[in-house]
Amino acid sequence: MNIIFGIIITIIGALIVIKSEAFLRFFGRINFFEKHFGTAGGSRFGYKIIGIIACFIGMLIMTNMIGGFLEWILSPLLKYKI
Numbered sequence: 872m873n874i875i876f877g878i879i880i881t882i883i884g885a886l887i888v889i890k891s892e893a894f895l896r897f898f899g900r901i902n903f904f905e906k907h908f909g910t911a912g913g914s915r916f917g918y919k920i921i922g923i924i925a926c927f928i929g930m931l932i933m934t935n936m937i938g939g940f941l942e943w944i945l946s947p948l949l950k951y952k953i
Contacts, residue, residue, distance in 0.1 A: 877933025884925030891918040 887894060895914050904917030931937040942949075 873935050874933050877929045877931075880929030880932060881926050882929075884922045884927075884929055887922030887925060888919050889922075891915045891922070894918045 892915065895918060900914040901917045904920075905913040907913070908916050928937070931940050
């Protein structure tokens, strides 16, 4: 099931990267990306970043490495015990 779910997320991420102009027309501009990454192409760049992150997460899910990755990312927060 992880393989199918990972492939679906990867395909969605690739579509977001490839069709960033269509996403921009449909969903509109993202103010955060416009403010921090330029005036004309900030939202397109933001949609591409979101798509690349989705592809990366989809690959992690597909290869069943998401648990190790999350453990590595959250390890500084989880090493302190109450």
